[in-house]
Amino acid sequence: MLKRQACARSVRRLATVQGLVLAFALAAVGCGSDGEKGSTEGQPIRVTATVGMVADVVRNVGGDRVTVTALMGPGVDPHLYKASEGDIARLADADIVFYNGLLLEGKMTEVLEKIAQRGRTTVAVAERIDATKLLHPKEFEGHPDPHVWFDVSMWKQTIAPVVEALAAVEPESREQFQANAARFGAELDALHAWCGEQLALVPEEGRVLVTAHDAFGYFGRAYGVEVVGLQGLSTASEYGLKDVRRIVDLVSERRVKAVFVESSVPKRSIEAVVEGCRANGHDVRIGGELFSDAMGEAGTPEGTYVGMVRANVTKIVEALR
Numbered sequence: 001m002l003k004r005q006a007c008a009r010s011v012r013r014l015a016t017v018q019g020l021v022l023a024f025a026l027a028a029v030g031c032g033s034d035g036e037k038g039s040t041e042g043q044p045i046r047v048t049a050t051v052g053m054v055a056d057v058v059r060n061v062g063g064d065r066v067t068v069t070a071l072m073g074p075g076v077d078p079h080l081y082k083a084s085e086g087d088i089a090r091l092a093d094a095d096i097v098f099y100n101g102l103l104l105e106g107k108m109t110e111v112l113e114k115i116a117q118r119g120r121t122t123v124a125v126a127e128r129i130d131a132t133k134l135l136h137p138k139e140f141e142g143h144p145d146p147h148v149w150f151d152v153s154m155w156k157q158t159i160a161p162v163v164e165a166l167a168a169v170e171p172e173s174r175e176q177f178q179a180n181a182a183r184f185g186a187e188l189d190a191l192h193a194w195c196g197e198q199l200a201l202v203p204e205e206g207r208v209l210v211t212a213h214d215a216f217g218y219f220g221r222a223y224g225v226e227v228v229g230l231q232g233l234s235t236a237s238e239y240g241l242k243d244v245r246r247i248v249d250l251v252s253e254r255r256v257k258a259v260f261v262e263s264s265v266p267k268r269s270i271e272a273v274v275e276g277c278r279a280n281g282h283d284v285r286i287g288g289e290l291f292s293d294a295m296g297e298a299g300t301p302e303g304t305y306v307g308m309v310r311a312n313v314t315k316i317v318e319a320l321r
């Protein structure tokens with residue numbers, strides 16, 4: 001939550017600087033306000049995406065008709081990410097900009113709005129998902145939870161807007177995009193079913209996911225896992241004994257076998273939970289590091305959306321069974 005408030009402040013501060021940089025970048029690539037766009041004859045559609053998960057959908061749908069640049073690589077936190085000068089040029093130069101939306105890319109809001117005002121096609125894929133499916137946790141102060149990709153059936157809904165946007169630029173490839181979309185959609189259907197089957201292997205009582213960050217709300221709802229976030233413990237100033245005790249009690253009581261870390265969060269808050277549980281006579285271990293807001297290294301299985309989900313589910317099920 002603090003991350004979010006800090007975020008709103010920095011967005012305002014950044015706005016002026018980024019506005020100037022953006023103006024230069026747009027001028028440099030000759031982008032007027034007349035909404036010029038469209039792929040050059042024969043050339044693939046140039047796409048710039050923010051997070052890897054969004055880039056992955058576009059690659060799957062677009063196939064060889066797109067070249068996709070993802071601005072945020074492995075381990076990058078999209079909540080805190082600020083567009084560099086180079087990023088702004090890559091956004092301004094794209095035929096289409098795809099991003100998650102729902103304020104995931106909180107510090108890029110202004111830049112993305114300006115790009116759209118300059119006539120570039122921008123698509124916030126998560127904002128095209130059936131809004132009745134969105135979660136509104138109280139920590140998000142009225143905003144929907146943006147971490148929709150961990151309910152695979154919801155993420156599948158981002159395919160259709162990608163098809164539409166690509167086909168608007170290159171209508172002659174519509175059938176190809178639709179065929180790719182059908183194949184990728186079937187792959188996600190299979191993945192969604194597999195996630196449910198895997199989580200069902202964990203006895204219901206122990207199906208509790210303790211993580212450091214708030215990314216797994218949709219995952220929990222989709223696959224019947226109770227999600228307990230340590231988000232309030234993610235910085236030194238936020239470290240609260242009361243929160244640790246609440247989690248220690250829950251983990252001990254439910255005999256949960258493992259808790260999980262993420263690379264961006266100090267390990268000691270999780271270690272405090274582990275120690276507290278041991279003092280309670282319950283031996284809990286750290287079940288490993290989960291992918292949350294970024295995929296793994298390109299070229300590895302975890303460098304794709306499907307691979308990232310499979311890696312998390314495998315780790316969770318192995319640790320909690």
Ligand SMILES: [Zn+2]
Pocket residue numbers: 079147213214215292293
């Ligand atoms: Zn997040």
